[in-house]
Amino acid sequence: MKNIVLVGNSNVGKTTLFNTITGDDAHVGNWAGVTVDIKQGKTDDFFVYDLPGIYSLDCFSMEEQTAKDFLLLHKNDFVVNVVECKNIARNLYLTLQMIELGLKPIVVVNMCDVAEKSGGRFFASKLQKRLGVPVFVVDATDKKSCLNLLNNLCTKTPLPLPYDKKSKNIAQKRYEYIDSFANEVLCFEQKQTWLEKLLFNKWFFVLSFILLFCFVFWFCFAKNGVGGCLSALTENAVICFKEWLQNVTSKTCPAWLSSFAVDVVAEGVGTVAKFLPQIVLLFFCLTLLEDTGYISYVAFFFDGIMSKIGLDGKSVFTFLLCFGCNTSALATSKNLCDKNVQKSVLIVSPFLPCSAKMPVFLTILAFASPALGGLHMLVVLCLYLVCIAVALSVAKLLHMVDEKQNGNFVLEVFALRLPSVKRVGKTLYKNTKEFVSRLAGTLFLCIVVIWLLKSFSFDGRFLMDDIQNSILATVGKKMSFLLAPIGLDDWRVCVSLLLGITAKEVVAGSLVLLFGYSFGGGFTALQTITFLVFVALYMPCVSTVAVIKKEGGTKTALTSVLLSTGVAYIVCFVFYSFGLAFAQNVVFGFVACICLLFVAMSLGFVLKYKCKNCKGCKFENFTMQKK
C-alpha cells in the first residue's frame, strides 16, 4: 500500500477529491477551513490523507503547522497538490514552496470547467514544461477522471527554480517567477456576477441577511411554518402511539413494565422526537447557506462589529453553527488564526442557544400555556436575543479584561454557486444521523436512569404513583435550596437541570416525566421565563465541555463551565428580583432598573478606564519586576 497526501489552498476541492477517491462522506462546504483535521481514507491500493487547506508553509496558523509537519515527517509516496484553475497563480505559490523543501509534488488542476465556462483556457502542458512536475486536469466530482489520476500517478524531479531560496524578499521572488508564466498557462479574468456585486453593497446585504434569517426562523420554528406543521403531525403520532402502548401493556404486562413502556418510550423519547422535524429543517437551512458560499459574505460584513468585541468575522461561522449544535460547531474553532480569539469563541459560544435547547424551550412553553397566553413565538425570539446579547457582552468583557488581540484578519470570499442537491443531502443526512444517534444514545440512557430513580425508593420498592418518596426526590430536595433565590425551589426543576448537563434535550424529557402535565399550574409566568433563561444560559453539556477542553485546554473548559453557570445565575437572579419588584409596584421597578443601569455603566467605565490608561494590570507589572 502506498500513501497519497492531498494538499492545497482552501476551497480548491481537496475534500471532494478525497470523497470521490475513497467513497467516504467527509464534510464539504463552500468556505475556507471546513477541514480542520487530517482525514484518512483507503482505496484498494492506496492510503489517502486529506490535509486542511493552507496558503503557505510558513506556519501562520495551527493547520499550517500540522500540514507542514505531516508533509515533512510522514512517509508520503505521492504528494498531490490540488490547485484551483482560476486562482492558479496564488495556488502555485504553495507548489513552489513544496519544491523548495525538496518535495516532488504532483499538480492536480481542479474546476477547469468553471474557468472554461467564463471563457478561460488552461494549458496543462505549458505548466508541466515550466515546473517539470506532472500536471493533471481532473474533475474532482467525476469518479472516472479521479480513477484515471490514480492509475497514472508518478513523480518527477522538478526543474531547478530560477531564484535564490535564501533571498530576503523570497515571497516577491516567487510571485515574480509565477507571474512570468501565469498568463501563458491560463487565459482568464475573473468577473463578478451581478449578485456578487449586489451582495457587496452594505444595505442590500443587511436587507438580505435580515430577510433570510427571519425566513429561516419562520420556516423552522413558527407554528404555521413548515417546521410547525410537521411537528404537529409527529406530536399526534406520538399521542396515538402512547395510547396504543398503554392499552396493550396495561392488560398483558406487570405494573412496572407498563409504567416503563409508557413513561420512558412514549413520553420521554416521543416528546423530543416531535421536535426532530424542526431541527432537521434548521440543519437544512444552515447547510444550504454554507453550500452557496453566502456565509463568507456574512463573515466579511460582521468583521467590523466582531472586531469591536475582540473577535473576528470568521467567528460568525462558529456562532451560526452553534445554533445547530455547540459540540460540532466548536470543532471548527480551530481555523481561527488567533489563539486569544479562539479562546473567547470557545467560552462565548455555549451561551448561544443550540438546537437541543429548542425542545426544552418548547416543552416548557407548551406546559406554561395558561400563564403565557399565545406569546410562545415572541418568548422564543426574546430568549434567542437574550442569549445573543449575553454572549456578546461576555465577549466584550473578556476583551476589556485581556486586550492582546493583534487585530489582523484575512479571509477569502469565494464565488457564489448554486447549491448541489447531492452535497446538501449528504451533509444533512450526516448531521441528522449524528443528532439522532445522540438522541437515542445519551438521552435514552438518561431517561431510563431517571425512571429508575423516580420509580424506586431507597429500599428498592417500586412506587406506582408516589414520586415524593423516590431516590430522585430525596436528592433533589436536598439540592433545591440553591435555586430558591431565582424562584425555582422545586426539586423537580433541580433534578431536570442536573440531568440536563448530560445533554440539554434531557431537560425536556425529564420535565415531562417528573411533572406529568401539571407544570403550568404550579408556576407563574415570571418563574417560567426565569427557568427558560436559566436553561438557555447555564453550563454547556458534557460533550461540549469535552470539545472545549480538547481545543482550548482544561483551564478554558473550567472557565467556560463556571462562567456560564455564574452568568446564568446572576442574570436569572436580576431578572427575577426585578420582575418581582415590577409586579409589586411599577415605579419601584423602574427606579431599580435605572439603578442597575447606572451600576453596569460605571462598572464598564471602570474596566475601560483601568485597562486603556494603565500599562498592564498590577499583577503583570509585579511578575515583570520579579523577572
Added chain:
Amino acid sequence: MHTFIVFLIKSGMFCDKKFKLSDAKTGFNYVICDFCADDLADKRLVDLGFTKGAKIRVVGKSFADQTFAVSLRNSVICIRKNQADKIVIKSI
C-alpha cells in the same frame, strides 16, 4: 494647449499620486507600489499575493469601513483597515 493638457492627464502624469489602500475608492483599479510586511500576519498577505506590482481593486467595504474586500489575482480577499493602511497603491 487644451488638447495637450488632456493628453498629459490621460498619459497618467498627474495620476501618479501614491496613497494608502484604505483610502482607495470602491470599484477602481490600482497597482501595489509598496507593502512593508513587518509581522507574521503581513507575511500571510504577501503569501496571498499582495506583492509589489500586483493589480488590485476594492470591491466592497464593510460597516464603518472597518474591513475591505479586494479583488486580487482572480480572487476576493478581505483585510482589516489596519492592514490596508500599510499597503501603498497608485491608480492605473
